[in-house]
Amino acid sequence: MSDLQPVLIAGQWKAAAAADTFQVDNPATKQPLPAQYPISAWQDCDAALDAADEAFQTLSQLPPERIAAFLTRYAELIDANADELCAIANAESGLPVSPRLKDVELPRTSNQLRTAAAAAVERSWKQATIDTKSNIRAYFAPLGPVCVFGPNNFPFAFGGASGGDFAAAIASGNPVIAKANPSCPGTTLALAKLAFQAVQETDLPPATIQLFYHCNYDDGAKLVADPRIGATAYTGSRRAGLVLKEAADKHGKPIYLELSSVNPVVILPGALKERGDKLVDEFTGSCLMGAGQFCTNPGLVLVIDNAESQAFVSDTAAKFAAAPVGTLLTKAVETGLTVALQTLKEAGAEELAGGAAGAGTGYSHANTLLKVDAAKFLTDPLVFQTEAFGNGSLIVVAQDLSEVIAVIDSLEGNLTGCVYSDTQGSDDAAYAQLEPHLRVKVGRLLNDKMPTGVAVSPAMNHGGPFPATGHPAFTAVGIPASLIRFAVLQCFDNVRAARLPAELQDKNPTGKTWRLVDGTWTTGDVAS
Template identity: 60%
Template structure:
């Protein structure tokens, strides 16, 4: 994030656009109905996602939001046990290792509870123990900037809110993120909570998901791999998906009353290939201009 902010500041000073990702904790909300129905499956989903690539994905689920309950406590215990029984992977560089341990220290200094991990793994030159931390919703809302510190790597912070209103307060305090996920019951049990949470979350992320973790990014025209600042430098662009991702590097040009013989082939009355889709009178068509 620090390097990205320096690049953005340099570009801003020159009045030039810059397309970059800076940081994202990718909040995952897990509602009580989902834990009641399929807690083990949700734990499996989370473990697979958070430890994939030793947590070094830009869509790594670094923040989990729960409502206070016995099921939430059981989720924390289950993840702690799985973290401890899973061999930590290798980080990309000593710099990533240093940044990760520094971020963990920032979170613990702010009052986060360390459930497991938190330091370098024994016998590995570039590895950190799988790390799980937690804090309350009240503590998060009181100090949101610090508790959103990105611990890039195999670490995650769980926030336990007292009720749905406090959970919404946590979400309202979030910076921009690439993704946001909500796990809920397959019946209507969680619908009331979802209907309050999802609109708040959608304002702060580039991609809103239901019942799936954020690490998978489908390469399709419908994908948005972007988000509000500081997830990226500009919320109107995506790094994945054609043609949208290419538009970052395009210059808009309008040909107004230019004679037909002087137009680029793609704009001529006759379709240059007979198969190219063009927007004519607000309709996508391969037809010639009549």
């Protein structure tokens, strides 16, 4: 047990109160990596909650420049340690070092932290609202310690100690208790070390960042419902997420979840006629990139039966069969994908390309393309929208547009939905009919573009109706909007001027903070 890794609690790297331990396989070799990680007992959670509660008292009162200094320094440290971080993440996830980890995900992660730092300093995310006539003023303020459960598919950019939820929670003034994803504990540990170094260098409260790796379901549920917690952000499996949601909901604790999504893509006939070959490449690339392990992976493609769609389907099947097979993140992902594809096939989907688990290096599964008629889909839509997380997708062939719409109507909430249409207008009438049905099912609607890229834009919505996420008004990506999840609306009614927070005083605290003053957005001072 000498290799047992420490947890970070209350500013100390220390031995966990461990109920048990676990190891991680290298998914490319299926061999266990040497490090042992503790499965924390409740004592670890309890100690972290106490420390986070105390850290919050300090952190929430600090000027945002202090928080920004931390985020910026942490970003620098991530960039400076890119090689080491990518090596660890590669060993734990099988994701390629280049371009994926080093050239895409790591820069995105440090840039996210810098964007969050800028948002903290600008303070516009607080949506300060001032009614001078009534002398009532309100803004969004930090809400308390945030527990972040990171997923396994973006060890940096969505990681519990480094990703978008972490950046948003810290930038809005809250300490984070990071729960590593148990498939990338070493990556999360390496990041948390850098985060804690930055905490120390910039003199934030020690418990601004805390880390543990694993716990049982009961302790997880207890954690997200604890009075000392402000909110929870969770990205991961639907089953575990719903356990946490039930516990948090019961105690009135906000919890933001990203659970599952099949991301329907509708390809209208004109688009297939105009650029069918290009669409084969575009869809295959989007679906198989990173072995399809994206929350926005296009898992459901709808076409209308005709010669062009038949060609699209058969050409795509050929591409799937010919494409290299990627490594999956974990044995559990391999098993989950295998089971999900089996479920779809047993329900009646036809396998156009595919095979078995183990078709590539390490944990893997043959690239799989399934097909089903819309009429069949509609006999059991819940089963046919089973998420097959990984390099598989289901094509639904409809007889006409009304069948496409019926399938869309049968879907649960999704993160994204796309429509491809031609550029000459022949698909426009179909688009107009289809759009209202698809629009209400998805958080982000795309045209002529696959959903797998999630830009960090102020206008991004990485969210959507349940069960894609837990609440349809919030986004997990996109700064400053993502910060609001970790905030509470605070109103000051007739509070004396000197006692108001800086953002609500007459003088604009930065000269650059957007505030809604008597119905007008302005960066100016309140006229006295």
